[in-house]
Amino acid sequence: MPSKAFSRKQCFRLNLLQTARYYQETYTSTEKREWLVLLFIIGVLFLFRVISSSEFMTGNSDVTNHAAKKKTGGLESVTRAECNLKSVEKFKRNVYEGERNSSSVIYGISQRARIPLPVVKIPVFRMDANRYIVPILEGGANNQLFEFRETVYVAIKLNRTLVIPRFFKHFTDSQEKKTHYIHPGHRVHLLAVCKLISCVTLDDFQRTCNGKLDAIFSTANQPTEIFTQAADDCRLYTDFSVHKIWGAMIDVELEKGAMSRKRKFSITNARAVQAYLTMQVGRSDGDPPLITQIRSSSPRKLRSDDITESFKSQERCVAYFKPLFNILLPGYNKRGKKIHISTTEAIENHPISDEAKLVIEIIKHTQHPSYIRNIAINFIASVTQDQPLVTVHWRFNKGDYKKRCKGMLLRNRKGPPGKVKFCTRTLSMTAVDIANSIEEKILAVRLENISNSSITLKHIYIASPPSESDTVNTIRDILKNKKGWIVHSSEEIAQFLSRKYRLCKFLKPHINDIISTIEMEVCSRGIVYLRSPRSTWSTNVHITRIIQSVNGTFPNLDRDII
Missing domain, CATH: 3.40.50 (Rossmann fold)
Known part of the structure; x- marks a missing residue:
């Protein structure tokens, strides 16, 4: 090897022609060949990295989804380059995620700016x-x-x-x-x-x-x-x-x-x-x-x-x-x-x-970003091993929906009769009631509509607000002990993200919101979907299921959980 060495920073700063001329004046013929081989390898690696990055930025997905990763359930951790959020460059983060009172606009312009x-x-x-x-x-x-x-x-x-x-x-x-x-x-x-x-x-x-x-x-x-x-x-x-x-x-x-x-x-x-x-x-x-x-x-x-x-x-x-x-x-x-x-x-x-x-x-044209869809697809593959997944949405958490229901009932049941009846029913439901309702709905749909006897239903995903994690865990235990159902929840999505997407720094400041969006995408891909009535979250998922018509899903069989 040559007696002199250059740092990586220096190698990248010098173009190949200048570097080659310098080496020609400094080293012997043997040393020249060794340096040229080394420079050739560095150039090929650098070119490969540029091409890979370019393909990612111009591709259809925001987080690259390789076929090899699909086959193994997406368990490999993605690289830092694959974590670039493909937002349109014009949509500046300081404008859309700035402080509430911040403004990027200078007022007092004497006339309108160009169109x-x-x-x-x-x-x-x-x-x-x-x-x-x-x-x-x-x-x-x-x-x-x-x-x-x-x-x-x-x-x-x-x-x-x-x-x-x-x-x-x-x-x-x-x-x-x-x-x-x-x-x-x-x-x-x-x-x-x-x-x-x-x-x-x-x-x-x-x-x-x-x-x-x-x-x-x-x-x-x-x-x-x-x-x-x-x-x-x-x-x-x-x-x-x-x-x-x-x-x-x-x-x-x-x-x-x-x-x-x-x-x-x-x-x-x-x-x-x-x-x-x-x-x-x-x-x-x-x-x-x-x-x-x-x-x-x-x-x-x-x-x-x-x-x-x-x-x-x-x-x-x-x-x-x-x-x-x-x-x-x-x-x-x-x-x-x-x-x-x-x-x-x-x-x-x-x-x-x-x-x-x-x-x-x-x-x-207003579906979730590509990176959200890819994460959902990889997550489902990793937890179900390509088996059918029944999805459920339980919306009625204590700190929001149930709180409003209690307030209405405390005001001498002042409200639409249908909503009063619905709130009374929702507030009385326990984890046991919810688990029984889920199983009954799944079995009814299976007996009445899914004629393919080769379809095995054993995986259930329950989406819910984070405050309902204890309720979901109780439902998980009941369904597992009762009939051997395998229940998944947002806790597993969080673990999946921390394991595979730990280098994706853009996830951290918005992880709760992003997990909720991933849950919507997961629910839209279930073979059957049990929805929460009076919830725009559930309505949006059901509409998406109808319009997307993903293979292996039956949106016409979707039911209300209550």
Whole structure:
């Protein structure tokens, strides 16, 4: 070997030609050959690494999923390179995961910035590049997903470019106080969304709108309730003290067709929206924002064919407030009569309408990120060894749903009769009752519908809020001792992630939220799914099962656990 050696840093800094010339002047012919061989090997290894990284970054998956790993159940730990989260580079983490009161926008620009380019140049639906709509999301993770999808639908109808909004964690998440917001790339496949409809990033929207909203769309039935959210809801978006200014009002203008009139809304909630978007709530000319609001016989419900006329405002930069379950689509009742039904009902309605087909396309383009799907597939393979998996969702935890049920029953059962009855039933169920219900439902489905006797059902996955881990463990013991069922839960997903994806640093700050999303993907791939009624989490999984039609799943056999 040569008498002189170079550090790895020096070798990478020198290009091959310069290094070869230097060696030619310094070393003997034998030493030259040895160095050239060494440089050749280093060059090949470096080139291989570059190509591998390039293939990963341009591939369809966010965490590489090799066939060899599938065969062994995905037990090998992925490399650091494979852990790169493939978010679109334009979606900056400091914008989407920044502090609640942080802003990347410099206000006071004298004129509008240039029109931003869409994330994908030629999407399926090319919207007006100079008019925008951004949803104001609220509620839990699945409510946010439903709200996002509804905004995509409204954006298409109104010919407005979609703004990718901020997503945030559930208030019961133990990591919520430290990292309130979560990058949208952990919730939806961003490139798929932007391939469907023209979309821009939040910071581009802030910049081109000079940090101000021109109008707010709302379908709230009562004008004075447009922004009257509870103080706790306001704290989802900002940390300021709401009590000092609670009840303060300012005048705003409401529009419906040719009619307009003055109404008032709470400054408190306007500031909550302002903090959420890090934008001022006011038009570019300094006047209060326009509130384009829908008046209907059914509060907050809007027929699909009325959207264009109702939201006819030409204001450039608008927000869509409370975009949750507002839209009714054309469908048919059991007698074949044409009626308007919810989007969820329209998807399963026959014959299916053109509007429902559009909603289905939106759902297909707003699925979970590829890396979430790959983790779910690998996890299922590792715990079931490719055997069928029955999936269950138990939603009713003590700190959230049951707490609200108890509150309603304590108020002398004030609430819809169906909900009162449901809450009474849910609160009375023990771990034994839940275990018996799971087994009864599985056996009933097997006896009535699954004719293939070669299918062996012994694996069950139970998804539930983290606070219900003790209940799930009790159910696991009951089902195992009773009939030998093998029960899996989020604890095993956490162990799987720590074992195989321990180098994926992006998981740690959002691990609870990400595990919940992985659980949804796992449940969507079960042979049969037992869902929690009155849960958007369960509804979302069931809809996904219908639309994805994964081989080996029977969404038509899904049942309510209660």
